[in-house]
Amino acid sequence: MRTRQAWGLWAEELLAQTALEAEEHVGAGAAEEVREELQIPGLARRVGAGAVWSGILMLAAVALAVAVAVADPLGEETPAAPDDEAPEAAAEVPDAATGEPDSELTGTQEKPYSTLTPVDRSDNQVNTHQQPDSSFLYDTSLEDLAGADDYFEGQTVQIVGEVIGDSITEGFDRDHVWVTLASTTPGRHETVMVYMTAGQASIIDTWGAYGRTGTILQVRGVYHLACAEHQGLSDIHVDNVNRVEPGSRHPDVFAWRDFMPGAVGVLIAGILLLAFHVFRQRLH
Amino acid sequence: MWHRFTFSDVRTICHYLGVLILFSTLIYVLPFITALVLREWEPAARYLSAIAICLVIGSLLRFMRVRPARLNRQQALVVTGLAWIILAWFASIPLFGSGHYATYLDALFDGVSGLTTTGATAIVDLDHLSNADNMFRFMMHLLGGLGLVVVALALGLFGKSGGTTMYASEGRSEHVIPNVVETARFIFRIAIGFIIVAAVILSIINSVKGMVPVRAVLHGFWVSISGFITGGFAPMSDSITYYHSTVVEIILMVLMIMGAINFALHLEAWKGRVEPFFKDFETRTMIIWVLAMLVVLTASLSSSGQFTDLPALLRRGLFMVVSAFTTTGFQNITGNQLATVFSSGALLTLGIIMAVGGGGGSTAGGIKFSRIGLILKSVVATVKQTLAPDSARTVVTYNHLGRQNLNEGAVKEAMTVFMLFVVTYLAGALVGIAYGYPAPEAFFQSIAMTSNGGLSVLVGPGMPVGLELFYMLQMWAGRLEFVTLLALIVQIVVSFVPRGLRKAVAARAAAADDGSRGLDEGDAL
Numbered sequence: 137m138r139t140r141q142a143w144g145l146w147a148e149e150l151l152a153q154t155a156l157e158a159e160e161h162v163g164a165g166a167a168e169e170v171r172e173e174l175q176i177p178g179l180a181r182r183v184g185a186g187a188v189w190s191g192i193l194m195l196a197a198v199a200l201a202v203a204v205a206v207a208d209p210l211g212e213e214t215p216a217a218p219d220d221e222a223p224e225a226a227a228e229v230p231d232a233a234t235g236e237p238d239s240e241l242t243g244t245q246e247k248p249y250s251t252l253t254p255v256d257r258s259d260n261q262v263n264t265h266q267q268p269d270s271s272f273l274y275d276t277s278l279e280d281l282a283g284a285d286d287y288f289e290g291q292t293v294q295i296v297g298e299v300i301g302d303s304i305t306e307g308f309d310r311d312h313v314w315v316t317l318a319s320t321t322p323g324r325h326e327t328v329m330v331y332m333t334a335g336q337a338s339i340i341d342t343w344g345a346y347g348r349t350g351t352i353l354q355v356r357g358v359y360h361l362a363c364a365e366h367q368g369l370s371d372i373h374v375d376n377v378n379r380v381e382p383g384s385r386h387p388d389v390f391a392w393r394d395f396m397p398g399a400v401g402v403l404i405a406g407i408l409l410l411a412f413h414v415f416r417q418r419l420h
Numbered sequence: 421m422w423h424r425f426t427f428s429d430v431r432t433i434c435h436y437l438g439v440l441i442l443f444s445t446l447i448y449v450l451p452f453i454t455a456l457v458l459r460e461w462e463p464a465a466r467y468l469s470a471i472a473i474c475l476v477i478g479s480l481l482r483f484m485r486v487r488p489a490r491l492n493r494q495q496a497l498v499v500t501g502l503a504w505i506i507l508a509w510f511a512s513i514p515l516f517g518s519g520h521y522a523t524y525l526d527a528l529f530d531g532v533s534g535l536t537t538t539g540a541t542a543i544v545d546l547d548h549l550s551n552a553d554n555m556f557r558f559m560m561h562l563l564g565g566l567g568l569v570v571v572a573l574a575l576g577l578f579g580k581s582g583g584t585t586m587y588a589s590e591g592r593s594e595h596v597i598p599n600v601v602e603t604a605r606f607i608f609r610i611a612i613g614f615i616i617v618a619a620v621i622l623s624i625i626n627s628v629k630g631m632v633p634v635r636a637v638l639h640g641f642w643v644s645i646s647g648f649i650t651g652g653f654a655p656m657s658d659s660i661t662y663y664h665s666t667v668v669e670i671i672l673m674v675l676m677i678m679g680a681i682n683f684a685l686h687l688e689a690w691k692g693r694v695e696p697f698f699k700d701f702e703t704r705t706m707i708i709w710v711l712a713m714l715v716v717l718t719a720s721l722s723s724s725g726q727f728t729d730l731p732a733l734l735r736r737g738l739f740m741v742v743s744a745f746t747t748t749g750f751q752n753i754t755g756n757q758l759a760t761v762f763s764s765g766a767l768l769t770l771g772i773i774m775a776v777g778g779g780g781g782s783t784a785g786g787i788k789f790s791r792i793g794l795i796l797k798s799v800v801a802t803v804k805q806t807l808a809p810d811s812a813r814t815v816v817t818y819n820h821l822g823r824q825n826l827n828e829g830a831v832k833e834a835m836t837v838f839m840l841f842v843v844t845y846l847a848g849a850l851v852g853i854a855y856g857y858p859a860p861e862a863f864f865q866s867i868a869m870t871s872n873g874g875l876s877v878l879v880g881p882g883m884p885v886g887l888e889l890f891y892m893l894q895m896w897a898g899r900l901e902f903v904t905l906l907a908l909i910v911q912i913v914v915s916f917v918p919r920g921l922r923k924a925v926a927a928r929a930a931a932a933d934d935g936s937r938g939l940d941e942g943d944a945l
Contacts, residue, residue: 284760300548301662302630346550361760362727362761367732368733370756394462395464399472401469402472404472405476405479412483419487
């Protein structure tokens with residue numbers, strides 16, 4: 137590897153060559169201006185130092201990537217196993233007809249968790265038998281709300297969406313958070329912002345991002361096209377939150393062969409750059 | 421009259437395009453490092469491939485002319501004009517590979533939008549985009565906003581031989597410092613300084629508000645770049661609404677305004693001379709214009725009945741006005757609110773604000789305050805001349821980086837660019853209407869594209885192909901402020917017109933001149 141001094145000398149040579157070309161094509165006066173403007177001695181040192189530091193930074197980045205292979209820089213929350221769930225998360229859901237807890241939904245499960253339908257899972261808090269009544273609008277889709285007009289203003293709505301991004305507090309109020317829900321319909325990506333208590337948000341186990349599918353929530357609350365409490369923002373003030381499906385992680389799998397085309401290409405480019413420099417020198 | 425390009429010119433142009441492509445490889449390096457650090461292996465491999473493609477093609481192009489001659493004006497115009505679209509094509513390769521674009525054209529659209537700092541996007545599912553891809557989107561803004569040529573000049577890539585002509589051909593009219601290279605370096609340092617300071621502050625605020633530290637830092641860095649460069653890309657699909665913070669919005673407004681101010685005025689403030697900053701006619705025009713349009717917009721919004729109180733009107737209205745006049749494109753309202761809560765009057769008000777744009781010699785787009793000011797001064801001069809006696813000589817002065825007399829050349833340039841902008845706004849609107857979109861939205865979107873404003877009501881995945889191509893042309897033309905693009909088109913046409921046809925046209929023109937001269941002589945007799 138070239139030392140810093142060697143890089144500096146190489147850069148100085150290159151710049152001297154530039155000045156020489158300027159002299160040939162433009163005249164001695166212009167060449168002198170080029171030399172002054174480019175401040176050859178200072179710039180040569182900077183180029184030399186820059187090349188060395190760039191190399192060091194690249195190596196440091198690769199070393200850091202290897203070092204964080206066991207860390208979790210994004211602070212991702214892994215989905216809790218069904219057995220580890222806190223009792224409050226599996227709250228009893230009242231039956232729509234009798235008001236009594238529906239035993240089908242809160243019973244113990246014998247099949248593997250992943251094979252259970254949402255109705256059978258013990259952590260499912262959604263009463264799928266609940267019928268709409270006059271107290272709220274029928275199950276509204278998130279896509280409908282994302283394109284809502286003032287017809288929906290002040291209406292109680294119920295939507296299902298994937299939690300994405302982060303939990304954001306409102307000012308200094310730590311008791312409430314903003315959660316963004318994204319559409320779960322294939323091919324649709326609309327979002328809606330919901331305002332809920334920190335306690336309600338505690339059932340979220342995964343926040344959707346690259347390599348992660350967020351918790352699927354069903355929320356019920358009052359929709360505002362331009363909320364007066366939040367200076368005109370479109371939002372839903374949530375009354376009730378249920379978790380439909382926990383989130384999941386699907387990180388990238390490292391494979392050396394995926395990097396081969398790029399690495400070979402960079403090598404070829406390096407040869408071309410060197411060849412250009414040699415060719416240029418020979419033309420002198 | 422028109423210089424026809426020879427093969428030697430083409431080789432020189434290819435060489436310098438190769439240099440720019442090689443240089444632009446830098447914008448792929450930080451996304452590559454980001455992907456490695458955050459273990460996003462697929463994006464890492466993709467950006468390594470993109471680096472390789474740029475390096476190989478850039479190196480091969482340099483071979484077209486191993487010892488390039490000095491860049492003349494026409495060559496510099498072509499290099500600058502083509503650089504944007506060629507670099508956008510390279511940028512679209514990793515973007516399309518991310519799988520977040522419905523078609524390749526959408527990825528190319530985002531490449532053009534990123535480099536021209538428009539900020540409109542056709543991306544699908546932005547909220548699940550990798551951090552590496554998001555980093556790349558903002559690197560495009562940084563490169564495009566500072567100007568490919570400015571950054572190249574700052575690093576001394578072109579020396580002096582082609583620097584001045586390329587600087588001017590990029591639509592930059594003012595030399596902040598007499599030396600072009602030093603001007604470029606100053607702009608670069610100012611931009612990086614503002615971005616770093618804002619990034620630190622925003623990262624702290626994001627962390628306090630509950631974001632995971634890595635995301636807080638990344639988002640702070642990204643929106644700082646987008647804000648100062650007046651780009652408009654945001655890391656999340658909800659734009660600035662995502663952060664739910666008045667403080668963040670205030671910081672971003674300050675950042676956007678700083679980016680939209682003439683860099684020459686930054687230099688004055690840097691030297692401790694604040695008075696020229698406030699005396700400058702661009703600053704005064706900006707203050708009066710923003711206040712007036714804020715009143716108009718808030719009045720229009722209050723009539724919609726949705727924004728019921730003054731805090732809501734001021735918070736949403738002021739931010740949108742600042743975002744529009746700086747041609748950034750940030751939103752603190754949802755896209756749905758822009759289409760439903762904003763009346764057509766409010767929408768067109770925002771459109772007019774974008775159409776005028778920000779200060780000359782800044783990162784903002786649009787017609788620019790300086791040109792509007794010159795045109796208005798020209799009107800004053802005309803009225804003065806009309807009212808003054810025949811023997812009187814009227815002089816109109818204005819204060820822009822010193823006391824200056826209004827001259828015909830400056831007014832002519834301002835009027836030309838003004839007319840080109842207006843014609844392009846209208847043409848884009850007609851294309852949108854032809855595709856079946858409502859007229860107010862079509863006008864609004866056309867203005868947003870040409871002024872590189874970026875606020876979107878029509879742009880998204882699934883746009884008609886013809887409309888998307890026209891919008892790309894508008895973004896490209898707006899970034900180059902038309903003259904360079906028109907010169908490029910003329911140069912290419914002239915170079916490819918068959919020699920026989922050119923001779924015939926020249927002969928006919930000469931015959932027409934002779935004929936008219938003969939008539940004049942006959943009249944004289």
